[in-house]
Amino acid sequence: MTAKEDVVIMDVPAKERAGLEWILEESFEGWYLLHSKRTLRDIEVVRVAMSSDKPVGLVMLKTLEGTTGYVYYIAVAKAHRKRGIAKLLLEEALRRFKASRMQEVFASVEKNNKPSEALFASEGFTPTSFSEVSKRHGNLHTLNMYREMLVVPGEVLLRKAMA
DSSP states (O other): OOHHHHEEEEEOOGGGOGGGHHHHHHHOOHHHHHHHHHHHHHOSEEEEEEETTEEEEEEEEEEEETTEEEEEEEEEOGGGTTSSHHHHHHHHHHHHHHHTTOSEEEEEEETTOHHHHHHHHHTTOEEEOHHHHHHHHOHHHHHHHHHHHTOOTTEEEEEEEOO
16 A cells, blocks of 8 residues: 555644654654654644654654755654655645745755655755855854754765745
């Protein structure tokens, strides 16, 4: 069965998010796990992929400033990987950002995380750098965005124009 036949994606209110931490625990470790749990609690938007009335994946989204969006985390439960759920979550996130008139969307992935790199590349994301972002937004604005995105050493920043 493919994800598209079986999955519904919906918003999760902040008070109902604690029950999703197990998906993060299956997906991340160390600093990423701690940060993803904190982000899950505090972020504006969490969308969950539901299959047979059970959560099987999630995506966390944030508006950085006006017309710039950020995909914080995409996580899929181990038993449901390789079914296209992460792609569905990313596609839905991009539809949401487009409907909100975002001009660009960023994401960051660990260097050498080939599955994540391939997922974002399949939706038109390309690697970018601080200097490239600064050319469009100015240094101070870019510093503020990097601080909000929490891009850390060992990660690749990705960008997609939403034109």
